[in-house]
Amino acid sequence: xxxxxxxxxxxxxxxxxxxxxxxxxxxxxxxxxxxxxxxxxxxxxxxxxxxxxxxxxxxxxxxxxxxxxxxxxxxxxxxxxxxxxxxxxxxxxxxxxxxxxxxxxxxxxxxxxxxxxxxxxxxxxxxxxxxxxxxxxxxxxxxxxxxxxxxxxxxxxxxxxxxxxxxxxxxxxxxxxxxxxxxxxxxxxxxxxxxxxxxxxxxxxxxxxxxxxxxxxxxxxxxxxxxxxxxxxxxxxxxxxxxxxxxxxxxxxxxxxxxxxxxxxxxxxxxxxxxxxxxx
Amino acid sequence: xxxxxxxxxxxxxxxxxxxxxxxxxxxxxxxxxxxxxxxxxxxxxxxxxxxxxxxxxxxxxxxxxxxxxxxxxxxxxxxxxxxxxxxxxxxxxxxxxxxxxxxxxxxxxxxxxxxxxxxxxxxxxxxxxxxxxxxxxxxxxxxxxxxxxxxxxxxxxxxxxxxxxxxxxxxxxxxxxxxxxxxxxxxxxxxxxxxxxxxxxxxxxxxxxxxxxxxxxxxxxxxxxxxxxxxxxxxxxxxxxxxxxxxxxxxxxxxxxx
Amino acid sequence: xxxxxxxxxxxxxxxxxxxxxxxxxxxxxxxxxxxxxxxxxxxxxxxxxxxxxxxxxxxxxxxxxxxxxxxxxxxxxxxxxxxxxxxxxxxxxxxxxxxxxxxxxxxxxxxxxxxxxxxxxxxxxxxxxxxxxxxxxxxxxxxxxxxxxxxxxxx
Numbered sequence: 001x002x003x004x005x006x007x008x009x010x011x012x013x014x015x016x017x018x019x020x021x022x023x024x025x026x027x028x029x030x031x032x033x034x035x036x037x038x039x040x041x042x043x044x045x046x047x048x049x050x051x052x053x054x055x056x057x058x059x060x061x062x063x064x065x066x067x068x069x070x071x072x073x074x075x076x077x078x079x080x081x082x083x084x085x086x087x088x089x090x091x092x093x094x095x096x097x098x099x100x101x102x103x104x105x106x107x108x109x110x111x112x113x114x115x116x117x118x119x120x121x122x123x124x125x126x127x128x129x130x131x132x133x134x135x136x137x138x139x140x141x142x143x144x145x146x147x148x149x150x151x152x153x154x155x156x157x158x159x160x161x162x163x164x165x166x167x168x169x170x171x172x173x174x175x176x177x178x179x180x181x182x183x184x185x186x187x188x189x190x191x192x193x194x195x196x197x198x199x200x201x202x203x204x205x206x207x208x209x210x211x212x213x214x215x216x217x218x219x220x221x222x223x224x225x226x227x228x229x230x231x232x233x234x235x236x237x238x239x240x241x242x243x244x245x246x247x248x249x250x251x252x253x254x255x256x257x258x259x260x261x262x263x264x265x266x267x268x269x270x271x272x273x274x275x276x277x278x279x280x
Numbered sequence: 281x282x283x284x285x286x287x288x289x290x291x292x293x294x295x296x297x298x299x300x301x302x303x304x305x306x307x308x309x310x311x312x313x314x315x316x317x318x319x320x321x322x323x324x325x326x327x328x329x330x331x332x333x334x335x336x337x338x339x340x341x342x343x344x345x346x347x348x349x350x351x352x353x354x355x356x357x358x359x360x361x362x363x364x365x366x367x368x369x370x371x372x373x374x375x376x377x378x379x380x381x382x383x384x385x386x387x388x389x390x391x392x393x394x395x396x397x398x399x400x401x402x403x404x405x406x407x408x409x410x411x412x413x414x415x416x417x418x419x420x421x422x423x424x425x426x427x428x429x430x431x432x433x434x435x436x437x438x439x440x441x442x443x444x445x446x447x448x449x450x451x452x453x454x455x456x457x458x459x460x461x462x463x464x465x466x467x468x469x470x471x472x473x474x475x476x477x478x479x480x481x482x483x484x485x486x487x488x489x490x491x492x493x494x495x496x497x498x499x500x501x502x503x504x505x506x507x508x509x510x511x512x513x514x515x516x517x518x519x520x521x522x523x524x525x526x527x528x529x530x531x532x533x534x535x536x537x538x
Numbered sequence: 539x540x541x542x543x544x545x546x547x548x549x550x551x552x553x554x555x556x557x558x559x560x561x562x563x564x565x566x567x568x569x570x571x572x573x574x575x576x577x578x579x580x581x582x583x584x585x586x587x588x589x590x591x592x593x594x595x596x597x598x599x600x601x602x603x604x605x606x607x608x609x610x611x612x613x614x615x616x617x618x619x620x621x622x623x624x625x626x627x628x629x630x631x632x633x634x635x636x637x638x639x640x641x642x643x644x645x646x647x648x649x650x651x652x653x654x655x656x657x658x659x660x661x662x663x664x665x666x667x668x669x670x671x672x673x674x675x676x677x678x679x680x681x682x683x684x685x686x687x688x689x690x691x692x693x
Binding site (some may be wrong): 376435 | 545546548550551554562563566568593602
Binding site for chain 1 (some may be wrong): 405414416
């Protein structure tokens, strides 16, 4: 798969990352590209550090090695103020929604606009109502976040994420814990926002069925690096056993059912080594 | 044996790192050009939740502590025929010690724990991360106004505490137990001084305000973002802040009155 | 509207704080003579200062006119030297004035009693930094008892 820099909004090159020195390595030599104007799905088994990837792209975490280029700028190398400038061009939808609990829905969405511009209140109101209309929550603008259902909270958070018309929007598990209806709503919203606003979307998820219907490109991460990428059709045709296991949702395969452990027989028969490990 | 030494070393390193973290947090929150138009409403909001909402507990405790001082002081002093010294006794103990110290302890319990829990919860629900991703510095937006609100509120609360306490002592001593009204105030006035007593007490409460607010914010900002982590951080705020206040009180008293 | 109420509450809070400060300053503390106001300094040497302390009052006929600001030992014979800060309001003491160390009540604090001297053309007024030469030391209980026993023995 070759792509020129012009098509790619985000390029990650040979990324090494661990949460702290000497800790478990999350990524080793991870390289991937996010094409501009498309929906890219990043998938992988739980605990593989997909959210970590988004935080790395947002500059909240710093990698030990490697480059993360967002629109040509190397995010980890940016100064604090340059990083804050770059962040105005991206936004993230958090798993919990992360609405500010002490403000109404309206004020939540007006918040980034008020922070980063000096627009008069009438114009802000127009923008906020536009964004709320886009996610279908115009009628809920006076509610407090605590009064919203999970699906509505995520939609309100989505309206806030697009308030400043970012170039890149990152969705962290947008489908987790949603009922089928709100899941359908969010799938539709991601698709329609992407086309109508010309956004570049990155969706981190493990809900295979939903995301395959809207994604232009799918990246599967496992074992600290990218194991497969391509269009949904290409991946479904893939012969790779890991891709097959993941897309079909099989219990055992290249990703083992058991967490790393000494063999069950050894442990249950009380081999000396197992006892020592337990005491520690 | 060596294990114990190693764990001591690890603990020392961890607490030094924690102190460094806290220092960096405060520096980054407070240094930088202030944006008055945006920070003024935030400061007001925090002054309200930190200061105004602590007012009731401060006034009630001040009144009761003043009344107890009046009662205890009277029963002791009357044995020596020195009940006219009740005024300065009540006023000096409040202004020099009880006002700043008890206010700081109550503040740590009432406002400090609330600050820690609030910020910890904001961290756990990703609101702080979300601010960062919106290119809004949570240190400037969340930490700084809370710090200033605590720093301004507590000395005011301590002044109110002392004033109400003296009134409580007056109620018990003069109105109930019959100490002479004029003597109560005039002997107090002869013994209480601006610089020595009121100003030093005020300086104490400024120092306590700085320390308690700082500890509360640090514990919240650097807590483990889970429900257990937040409850630990809240407890730790109250314990650490109270110990810091009592320890510092001794040092300050030794410097001022020693 | 909401933010207006908040601001109002905070405003009242600050006013309460300032009122408390005024109450403490005006009602509880002595504002008339303290660190503020113009003062001048006088010195006096005593044989024995008894229980006199820094910040003990200096009184004329029971009226506080100043405070002891420093106590030290002075000269080759280590005589106690007391530095007194007197309010500028009372600057017409003649150099025939005398000071003595007195006790308020049986168990009370010790203070300096200043008795103004006579005034005529031949005496000068005390200026800043002058010494008062006519001093009476503190009464020490042991000395008194000793004198009493001595006079008893003479009979």
